[in-house]
Amino acid sequence: MKKKLVGGYKPQKKSTTSVQGNKWSLLLMAPYLIGFFLFIILPVLVAIVLSFTNFDSITRPDFVFFNNYTYMFTEDTVFMQKVLPNTILFAAIVGPTSFILSFLLAWLLAQVPKLPRTILALLIYSPSLVGGIAMQVVWVVIFNGDANGYLNSFLLNSGLIEEPIQWLQSTKHLFPIMCLVTIWGSSGVGFLSMLSGILNVDSQLYEAAYIDGMKNRFQELIHVTIPSMKPQLLFGAVMAIVNTFQAGAIGVQLSGSNPTPDYSGQLIVNHIEDYGFIKYEMGYASALSFVLLLFIYITSKIVNRILGTDERKKKLPPKDIDENILPSMKLNKEEEDSANVAVSRQ
């Protein structure tokens, strides 16, 4: 795997460049950059600009300074009372839960041999392969409001309830169901990354740690596994954040209406669609978009700080490993760093 590719070779800082090379560099880079700019950077910039305007998508947008933002925080009671608290709560529940669950599942999987691991990993990963539309189909039927819904029929038969519950139309049940469904579908790329991260921790690190007196799996996890795979943890965390916010439309998909019943499952994404594509207030919708992006950015900064792989904030101790004990550590920088962490924790 990684070893095979690296093969003891230490990458050089400088690579070959020439005048002819530069022209080609630009040419090869350009297609990606154009797509990246047009559909990722530019939409963000346009959202920021439009957020300061009144725009109904037909007449010219007129500049209104911070009106959209003042409206959002002072007059849009639905936003302040329902949408914002819902979004924060949803992110706070789904994000950490799906991240921790993915990590625990990945760690458990790493404790069993390859064949059962591959099969179980495939089963656990498959919900994320179902994708939005199919996911909606399944869960809508399971939580169907009449006696034919799987959950209702199960509860009725076992005598736990007297009458079928309108799961997806009830203001009480919609939100927890949204969280459950999103967590169910959350073990995606981040989960695979963390599984791979755990499996690729250098076995000599464990060996060295056991020589130094490490006794059990829990210590293994805390002192070797987690410090060695921080990059994958961070990747997993970013994916968990994306997954959480990308799932923003789930409430509308499940309940079948925007706005959701009494705004109980309304998240910022639904509010944006409500204003943008239903009420055609594009300026205000853009302001909401910008707030959402800011929200995602701040979340990721917090995660970055907690996981602490940001080198500028946390300088790793200088190389002080005895190369005779850990000869493989010369292989590449990533492993060298993790070795430093592991050794310095002892």
Place this chain on the structure above:
Amino acid sequence: MSRYQGNKVNPSHLALSQIKFYLLLLPMAIFMMLPIIYIFTTAFKPADELFKFPPAFLVVNPTFENFKMLFERMATTAVPASRYLFNSILVAVLTVLLSVVLAVTAGYILSKKEFRGKKLLFEINTLALMFVPIAVSIPRFIIIVNLGLTDQFIANIMPIIAMPVGLFLIKQNIDQVPDSLIEACYMDGGHELDIIFRVIIPMTKPAIATIAILSFQSAWGNIEASSLYINNESLKTFAYYISSFTSGNTGGIGQGLAAASALIMFLPNFIIFIFMQSKVMDTMANSGIK
């Protein structure tokens, strides 16, 4: 007890001591699988079983009725089902091809060339991993309109071919390709394209497979383009069509149709992943954000 007992992670054999892990993993795996098993069984249920009360989880007499009905029902609309399916396949194939080409070429330059702003560019791209398309669906819509892409077939493809996660993964993997191989290729009089075809692509096949899977998934399930940018029915995709008639169909026959269409959406993703899973895992080894 401080004696080294061998590495506990990634054991090579089954052992009695692993039972506790299976006891935790199996219930989780079953919980994850239940809705998927439901899709399978319901998709093959005949009408009388769909209307059965109380609903049974498993199918007794499996049939292809639902799939037949699904396609018959679609055929009654102005555009035949095969057209939607053809559109979807074309969109998926083109998206996979283009996103791989874009990611490999850009990843190669970003990994192996020195230029001003290189580090910044990669940082912006890493930041863009967090990009949530639905957050900016309105400005994206405005941009599509201004580019004149509305009601164009490529509106299905263009917005999703630049994948930050694709560039990120391929760049991390190209970093592992030794510079000496590239230099050797230069010595032989190789061109930049020769390097990409003879060195980079052969050495990063797992990463390319991974990007292909990810872009396939995003293209196959994408309904954004069909529902927002395209009004012409004959240019819309299968995913969109399924989503348009499954919403609100939750009882009896509708349930069977919905499950059948969910299965059609799920199976390609699942089968491709089964074949590619070892390559994906290889790629993920270099997926960390440093």
